[in-house]
Amino acid sequence: MTxxxxxxxxxNPRLFVGATxxxxxxxxxxxxxxxxxxxxxxxxxxxxxxxxxxxxMEDAVVSIETVSCTLSDGSASSCYEIxxxxxxxxRSSLGPFCPETTSTGANDAGTWFEDxxxxxxxxxxxxxxxxxxxxxxxxxxNAQTGDVYITNTQAACEAAAxxxxxxxxNNYCVQCDISYYSDEPLKGIAVTYLIPATPQPRDAPGAIDxxxxxxxFNGVKLDAAAPTDAILGAYTIAAFDECVGHINPHAGxxxxxxxxxxxDCPAIDFETxxxxxxxxxxxxxxxxxxxxxxxxxxxxxxxxxRGHSDETRGYHYxxxxxxxxxxxxxxxxxxxx
Amino acid sequence: MNSRNYRKRRLGLAAxxxxxxxxxxxxxxxxxxxxxxxxxxxxxxxxxxxxxDGHGDxxxxxxxxxxxxxxxxxxxxIVRADVPASKTTKSDPTPLAR
Numbered sequence: 001m002t003x004x005x006x007x008x009x010x011x012n013p014r015l016f017v018g019a020t021x022x023x024x025x026x027x028x029x030x031x032x033x034x035x036x037x038x039x040x041x042x043x044x045x046x047x048x049x050x051x052x053x054x055x056x057m058e059d060a061v062v063s064i065e066t067v068s069c070t071l072s073d074g075s076a077s078s079c080y081e082i083x084x085x086x087x088x089x090x091r092s093s094l095g096p097f098c099p100e101t102t103s104t105g106a107n108d109a110g111t112w113f114e115d116x117x118x119x120x121x122x123x124x125x126x127x128x129x130x131x132x133x134x135x136x137x138x139x140x141x142n143a144q145t146g147d148v149y150i151t152n153t154q155a156a157c158e159a160a161a162x163x164x165x166x167x168x169x170n171n172y173c174v175q176c177d178i179s180y181y182s183d184e185p186l187k188g189i190a191v192t193y194l195i196p197a198t199p200q201p202r203d204a205p206g207a208i209d210x211x212x213x214x215x216x217f218n219g220v221k222l223d224a225a226a227p228t229d230a231i232l233g234a235y236t237i238a239a240f241d242e243c244v245g246h247i248n249p250h251a252g253x254x255x256x257x258x259x260x261x262x263x264d265c266p267a268i269d270f271e272t273x274x275x276x277x278x279x280x281x282x283x284x285x286x287x288x289x290x291x292x293x294x295x296x297x298x299x300x301x302x303x304x305x306r307g308h309s310d311e312t313r314g315y316h317y318x319x320x321x322x323x324x325x326x327x328x329x330x331x332x333x334x335x336x337x
Numbered sequence: 338m339n340s341r342n343y344r345k346r347r348l349g350l351a352a353x354x355x356x357x358x359x360x361x362x363x364x365x366x367x368x369x370x371x372x373x374x375x376x377x378x379x380x381x382x383x384x385x386x387x388x389x390d391g392h393g394d395x396x397x398x399x400x401x402x403x404x405x406x407x408x409x410x411x412x413x414x415i416v417r418a419d420v421p422a423s424k425t426t427k428s429d430p431t432p433l434a435r
Contacts (some may be wrong), residue, residue: 115372116390116415205383207402225403228371298414304383304399306412320411323390325373329401329410 043201043332049314050198051285053080055278060089060219062190069194071334072206078197079336084219086188086252087178088243090266091218094253097239097246098173102127102146110175110239110246111259111322118259118323121239123148126173129237138235139171148173154180161248163227165234174231174238176247189252191221194336199285199315205305206284206331212254213327214288216280218266220245221254222288225325241265244322259322260290270294273312279319284333288317305330376400377407393418 053064062083069079088094099109102123112121114132119125126148129138141148149172151157157176160169181189193215213222231238240246243265244257260279261267268277268290276290286307292298299318301308306328307317317328372388377400380386386409387397395416400407 114391115388116394116396116411117392205401207382208404210404225408227404229374232371300414302412304401304410304412306410321415324396324411325371326403326408326410329399329412 043199043309043315047309047314048199048201049287051080051195051281053082055281055287056082056084056215056217057089057219059186060084060087060217066197067194069196069336071196071200071336073200073202073334075200075334077200077334077336079194080197081192081194082215083190083192084215084221085190086219086221087182087186088216088218088220088245088253088266091243092186094178094245094247095175095241097121097175097241098150098237099123099126099148100150101148102141104148110241111244112237112239113244113257113323113325116321116323118244118257118321121173121237126237133232137171140173140235140237151175157247158249160234160236161238163230165230165236170235172236174236176249178247178253181247181249181252188219189250191215191251193283195281195283196285196334196336199333201315201332202284202334205329206333206335208328208330211283211335212251214280214282216255217278221251222280222282222327223251223254223256226256228325255327256325257322258288258290258319258327262322271312275310275313276318278313278316282317282328282331282333283335284331286316286333287313288319288327289313291319291321303332305332307332373409374406376409380407382407389418 062085065081067079067081069077071077095110096108097110099122104123106120106122110121111118113119126140129140130136151160151172151174156169157174159166160172160174161176178188208224210224212224216222226238238246240256242259242263243255244259245253245255247253258279259265268279270277270293274294276293278287278289280288282288299308302318305317306320307315309315315332319327376386376388380400382400382402384400386400387395388409389395395418396409396411397413398409398411401410
């Protein structure tokens with residue numbers, strides 16, 4: 001199954017709903033040329049590096065073609081049409097997501113984020129949601145048995161994993177199994193991305209829409225911010241695994257945050273100069289790197305999109321932390337229409 | 338409209354309102370506005386914003402558009418607080434944040 005996202009897709013209510021579900025350290029080496037904290041960076045030609053498609057893991061790629069495209073400013077350009085298989089090529093399994101019972105520990109449960117912090121979605125966390133959110137309507141478990149209410153079937157997952165959750169699926173921990181949407185092991189829902197072969201800087205930042213943020217080198221979609229208001233408003237938790245990813249019927253497995261090297265989530269190597277490693281491309285063609293360097297420090301000169309330039313990497317982004325429901329803030333470059 | 342029909346309509350309206358209030362708690366609870374979104378209420382795109390997490394750490398950045406809504410996206414290093422965590426659970430006294 002392949003899903004390619006274009007603006008017109010979001011005029012289709014079914015795709016719109018699906019995408020909504022889906023709708024999240026040292027200052028970079030020498031020569032940083034960031035222009036401050038509140039505006040996008042002026043990008044010189046030397047800092048405008050072309051996309052290198054060889055960075056995508058071999059097992060993640062279904063196909064890569066060079067095609068003509070039209071960018072968001074209306075200009076004609078050349079883009080890479082990259083189809084990725086949607087299953088992380090650096091892992092052999094997904095999850096765990098929801099805890100089975102209120103006794104389930106962190107090793108057998110996933111994660112959830114709130115106000116910038118990534119929490120272990122343990123049974124104890126679920127048992128205390130009413131306190132956590134200061135709302136007595138939370139009751140995600142059977143008080144007699146301690147069993148957590150989990151969407152354990154495809155029908156249940158699809159009913160609960162949408163903005164207008166039916167009342168009978170309020171107070172559920174929502175998880176879907178990739179086997180509902182893929183017959184083959186280690187395959188997900190393939191997604192095609194159209195990315196400018198050479199980034200084209202914009203005059204003003206571009207907003208991130210339901211088409212998402214970009215693509216990880218391991219083949220997984222980097223999605224826009226999860227609609228936590230709708231999720232929590234229905235007293236549901238759309239459980240993430242340790243890599244801050246979860247599954248929905250339309251995007252398949254996708255990320256809402258970057259948590260490399262934590263627990264079972266594969267790490268990405270630091271670069272030789274100690275700069276954080278890259279893990280994907282944004283839809284405008286600029287690479288996205290880890291938040292921090294090998295010393296644990298963050299860059300101090302990021303623009304509003306969370307990007308800046310250095311002599312080695314040119315203009316690039318740094319992801320936000322795993323609990324911030326975001327990778328980058330906006331697009332510094334034009335995206336393909 | 339005669340009084341019998343009027344009574345029927347009032348009963349129907351009451352039943353509908355009652356159903357929405359009792360059966361569907363989501364309708365009575367629509368203010369789960371998380372801090373990154375709340376920090377940009379009544380602000381414009383690119384306005385400065387900040388919010389704190391459950392541990393008192395401070396996140397400073399600017400309001401950016403995500404699917405037609407403004408959300409505070411940090412672009413400065415997190416300012417760590419030395420205060421104890423406020424969002425842990427009663428059942429587990431250790432902070433559950435990773």
